[in-house]
Amino acid sequence: MTSIEHAIKEKYNDFCHRILSGHSALILTHNFPDPDGLAASMGLKRFFEHHNMAPCTVSFSGFIGRAENREMIQQVNLAYEPFQKINLKEYERIIVVDTLPKNGNISIGEDVEVDAILDHHGDNKSIPDYDAVNLCFPEIGATSTIVYLLLKMGNIPIDTTLATALFYGIKTDTMNMARNYCDDDIIAYKELFDLMDHKILSRIENPKREPQYLQYLHQGIEAFFTYNNFGYTHIGKVPVPDYIPEMADIFHKLDKLEWIVCSGFFGNSLLFSIRSLSENRAGIYAYKLATIFNGSGGGHSTMAAGRIPAHDIGAELLLDRFQHALFSVFSINPESKKHVLDLTQELPSE
Known part of the structure; x- marks a missing residue:
């Protein structure tokens, strides 16, 4: 038994009792959820049902x-049910x-009491002492893993559909076991892997895309500049926030x-996503950048994001x-600026 599994087992009875x-x-996950948040929520719903x-929603x-x-x-x-249609008084837990x-990316007010928290972001110092069952483990790679361990401890059957969801949640948040695991x-x-439906996973990972996707990919390339080992692009106004982390x-x-x-x-917000190959400060930089503008930010060591409200200063000024704050936080030398296409080498002649 691993140390995390042991820690979850110690809290299991308290979780069930509460x-x-x-x-x-x-079951409330963050705004515009990712596969890990969706899969973990689905697994918890199965646990409670x-x-x-x-109702369990x-x-x-x-x-x-x-x-x-x-x-x-x-x-x-x-x-799932959109939060705008939820009446909190209908739920006991x-x-x-x-x-x-x-954390700034969830819709309940700070005065709302919660009964349990399952998460894996931040570090131990960033997890407040809530009056709730705390199943937060920053050292783990995905919240879906925490939920999977709960299901196993409860001897609750996991069908192929749920197994596929949990597998995909873990796979995406750890980049197929390449980071933060x-x-x-x-x-x-x-x-x-042995329980899931691989055909379902293939359909999830290879969806049909709208032509609009190519528009934002084009904008991302056009605006992409490098500064030595640092790359930055701004893709403008997007109809869905997911385009930013996807790019x-x-x-x-x-x-x-x-x-x-x-x-x-x-x-009315500027969103940003940060990725790193080997440095372990993405979450720290996201938090630092966002707090400069009274926004919210954070994440993992190599993958993070933030949201900054525009308020009344306007998009262009924000x-x-x-960008000035970005260069300062990352200690970027503007004189090293090159367009990404300038880095391409000519194809060898036949």
């Missing part, structure tokens, strides 16, 4: 924008998944670039100030 003593549960809790604010995430919702039949209640993630990954993931594959930052505007 939550299952109620008759209904609201196994114990006859009803998965909810979040925002919407699902990324093509893979929309396909995941469809393929695993994940039922509230469980927060894949984020913290006061521990032994528990590897064990869950291997065990779920960051694409450009993160470029050779010889340690850092990638992609920004864009969604609604972007200018953000």
Whole structure:
């Protein structure tokens, strides 16, 4: 038994007593959720329904924008209710998944009491002492792994659809075991691999894309500049926030670039995503950047994001100030600026 599995086992009875003593549960994940938040919520719903809790509802604010995430919702039949339609008084228990209640990316007010928190972001110092069952483990790679361990401890059957969702949640948050993982993630990954439906996973990972996707990919390339081992692009105003981390993931594959930052505007906020190959400060930099502008930010050691409200200063001025702050935080020398296409080499002649 690993140290994390032992720690979860020690809290298991407290978790069950606190939550299952109620008759209904609201499972609330972060706004515009990713596969890990969705899968972990789906797994918890299965846990509570196994114990006859009803209603048991998965909810979040925002919407699902990324093509893979929309396909995941469809393929695993994940039922959810938009938070705008939720009446908190209808639920005896509230469980927060894949984020913290006061993290700036969840819709409940700070005065709302929650009964349990399951998360893996930040570090031990950033996890407040909530009056709730605390199943937060920053050393683990995915919240789906925590939920998988709970299901195993409860001897709750995991069908192929749920196994596929949990596997995909772990796979995406650890970049297929390439970052921010521990032994528990590897064990869950291997065990779920044998339980999952590989055809469903293939459909999730290879969704149909709208032509609009190419528009933002083009804008990202046009605005992409490098500064030695640092790359930055701004893709403008986007219809869904998912385009920003998706472009960051694409450009993160470029050779010889340690850092990638992609920004864009969604609604009245500037959003940004940070990726790193080997440095372990992405979450720290995201938090530092966001707090300069009274926004919210954070994440993992090599993958992070932030949101900055524009307020009354306007998008153009906010972007200018953000870029200056970005260069300062990352100690960028503007004179090293090169367009990404200038780095390409001529193809060898036949």
